[in-house]
Amino acid sequence: xxxxxxxxxxxxxxxxxxxxxxxxxxxxxxxxxxxxxxxxxxxxxxxxxxxxxxxxxxxx
Amino acid sequence: xxxxxxxxxxxxxxxxxxxxxxxxxxxxxxxxxxxxxxxxxxxxxxxxxxxxxxxxxxxxxxxxxxxxxxxxxxxxxxxxxxxxxxxxxxxxxxxxxxxxxxxxxxxxxxxxxxxxxxxxxxxxxxxxxxxxxxxxxxxxxxxxxxxxxxxxxxxxxxxxxxxxxxxxxxxxxxxxxxxxxxxxxxxxxxxxxxxxxxxxxxxxxxxxxxxxxxxxxxxxxxxxxxxxxxxxx
Numbered sequence: 115x116x117x118x119x120x121x122x123x124x125x126x127x128x129x130x131x132x133x134x135x136x137x138x139x140x141x142x143x144x145x146x147x148x149x150x151x152x153x154x155x156x157x158x159x160x161x162x163x164x165x166x167x168x169x170x171x172x173x174x
Numbered sequence: 175x176x177x178x179x180x181x182x183x184x185x186x187x188x189x190x191x192x193x194x195x196x197x198x199x200x201x202x203x204x205x206x207x208x209x210x211x212x213x214x215x216x217x218x219x220x221x222x223x224x225x226x227x228x229x230x231x232x233x234x235x236x237x238x239x240x241x242x243x244x245x246x247x248x249x250x251x252x253x254x255x256x257x258x259x260x261x262x263x264x265x266x267x268x269x270x271x272x273x274x275x276x277x278x279x280x281x282x283x284x285x286x287x288x289x290x291x292x293x294x295x296x297x298x299x300x301x302x303x304x305x306x307x308x309x310x311x312x313x314x315x316x317x318x319x320x321x322x323x324x325x326x327x328x329x330x331x332x333x334x335x336x337x338x339x340x341x342x343x344x345x346x347x348x349x350x351x352x353x354x355x356x357x358x359x360x361x362x363x364x365x366x367x368x369x370x371x372x373x374x375x376x377x378x379x380x381x382x383x384x385x386x387x388x389x390x391x392x393x394x395x396x397x398x399x400x401x402x403x404x405x406x407x
Contacts, residue, residue, distance in 0.1 A: 117215060117216065119213060119215050119216070119218050120217070120218035120220070120284065121218060121219075122218045122219060122220040122284045123218075123219045123220075125219075125220040125223065125280050125281065125283065125284045126219045126220050126222050126223055128280055129220075129223040129226065129227070129276075129277040129280040129281065130204060130223075130226060132273070132276045132277065132280070133226045133230065133273045133276075133277055134204075136269060136272050136273050136276070137197070137200065137269070137273065137382070138197075140266075140269040140386065141193055141197060141386070144193070144386065144389045144390060144393070145190075145389075147393060148186055148189075148389055148392065148393050148396075151393050151396040151397060152183060152186065152396065154396070154400065155179040155182070155183075155396050155399065155400070156179075158179075158399075158400065158403060159179055162403075
């Protein structure tokens, strides 16, 4: 008896779309959080440099 | 070596490059799976879900094994970098298991006729997912750095103990889940085109894992530096 291959492309499209959304969503989340962490680190470095220069001015 | 903001930024840039390469490689896997690999006669096009599901499962298990190993090493060596790596790998592992736990039921619905069944492989995988969600929740709840690293290392090791049971569950219990195709004593049982696409998928999703973990690790380093500054004040 011939075997009919099921036509279930919809499930394939759904699975591939869900996977792409999760991976891309996570990549975007990492990118946004890392930019924020970098900005904060930059502010801290500038802040401590400012503190250091005002302290050395006070010492002199 | 103590991380500095400059070294964390360099790690971050390397992570961005690896992530972009990983995403491009995963796109190539999509193209290969859809255009190159043949349609399986009995399961139809839905069988191709396997080329995303299996490498994601591989990535998730690798991530959780590495959390466990770095947790053991942290308890032994007390190196903060191991704790930061474990936390990074756990978060990436959760993203991979989310893909595994969503694509699996979509395939199951068309092949088994049901979205979910409480068999050993599926149930243990769900437990592992919840365990690592708990791992991240525990880390977020503890503010003392040493305490957080120690407690979460213990949870990470618990997760590591679950992984072999998940891999062997298809042999140990009666289960609907298919037997392993690659990680088994005999040679892989797939036609060459399917095997090639699966192998490319494994490599691509591993590369993406490395990219994600590198970015997440650099972020953890920056957060650790910030916490160190706050403790010093």
